[in-house]
Amino acid sequence: MGSDDSLPDDVTTLQAMLRAERAARLAAEAEAQAGTLLIEKFKLTIKKLRHEQFGQSSERGALLDQLELQLADLEENAAQAETATQMAADKIDKITVPSFERRKPARRPLPEHLQRERIVYPVPATCPCCGDSRLRKIGEDVTETLELVPRQWKVIQHVRGKLVCRACEAITQPSAPSHPIARGRAGPKLLAHVLFAKYGLHLPLHRQSEVYRREGIDLDVSTLADWVGASAASLMPLVDAIRSHVFAAERIHADDTTVPVLAKGKTRTGRLW
Numbered sequence: 001m002g003s004d005d006s007l008p009d010d011v012t013t014l015q016a017m018l019r020a021e022r023a024a025r026l027a028a029e030a031e032a033q034a035g036t037l038l039i040e041k042f043k044l045t046i047k048k049l050r051h052e053q054f055g056q057s058s059e060r061g062a063l064l065d066q067l068e069l070q071l072a073d074l075e076e077n078a079a080q081a082e083t084a085t086q087m088a089a090d091k092i093d094k095i096t097v098p099s100f101e102r103r104k105p106a107r108r109p110l111p112e113h114l115q116r117e118r119i120v121y122p123v124p125a126t127c128p129c130c131g132d133s134r135l136r137k138i139g140e141d142v143t144e145t146l147e148l149v150p151r152q153w154k155v156i157q158h159v160r161g162k163l164v165c166r167a168c169e170a171i172t173q174p175s176a177p178s179h180p181i182a183r184g185r186a187g188p189k190l191l192a193h194v195l196f197a198k199y200g201l202h203l204p205l206h207r208q209s210e211v212y213r214r215e216g217i218d219l220d221v222s223t224l225a226d227w228v229g230a231s232a233a234s235l236m237p238l239v240d241a242i243r244s245h246v247f248a249a250e251r252i253h254a255d256d257t258t259v260p261v262l263a264k265g266k267t268r269t270g271r272l273w
Contacts, residue, residue, distance in 0.1 A: 031081075032078070035074065035078045035081075036078075039074050039078065110146055123135075151215075153216070160173050180230075180234060181227065181230040181231070182230075186227050191227055191231050194228065195228065195231055198228060202260070202270065205221045206221050208224060209224060257271070259271070
């Protein structure tokens with residue numbers, strides 16, 4: 001905030017500045033309220049579409065996707081406008097006027113199962129007011145922020161010691177551990193991630209290969225394809241059991257669902273039944 005010395009002494013000019021500030025504040029308030037109402041309208045429409053049963057499922061899914069994208073854009077624009085307004089208010093001198101109260105959404109607590117890391121800021125050894133060193137703690141304020149730790153790659157070494165008998169010279173060694181893929185170098189968690197990214201997130205193998213390369217791990221598309229094929233063969237008994245269970249029913253209800261699949265240089269349509 002600027003000092004009062006920067007304000008003009010003319011009462012008429014001050015009144016004009018105050019009117020302009022008040023008009024700008026009312027316009028900002030009206031725009032914020034309109035944006036909030038529109039966001040709430042989209043949320044209500046999405047909620048109704050998720051609970052009501054009407055129209056074709058594919059049409060309803062496309063409409064939901066479109067509404068959710070528009071809702072995300074509205075929320076991003078509202079947050080950007082609010083942040084820009086706050087940054088501009090910190091840079092320019094303004095006349096102090098009563099600010100309006102915006103209804104802010106209730107902030108949900110962060111998940112309790114996440115690991116907490118405490119960063120304790122150093123406190124002064126003496127009182128900044130009088131300089132006395134007799135300070136005692138009466139409480140603390142804790143502000144939580146959500147942070148993302150990038151995933152880590154690691155190599156697991158399976159060590160099998162060899163023992164020799166001094167009596168008969170026989171060599172013994174523990175049995176080799178079982179691997180999901182014979183002579184494969186991929187662990188079960190990595191294979192599960194590759195399969196989920198391909199079939200759950202519809203991320204093609206060449207995109208996965210590019211992501212892994214940026215993380216410092218070179219996995220060719222051919223290698224990933226071999227892993228997917230070997231995993232599919234290993235999971236085939238489970239697929240057969242599910243198929244037998246499904247076809248044992250008297251009636252089978254199916255739905256043709258289209259899914260956009262990222263391909264090399266384009267996006268093609270995949271189908272799920």
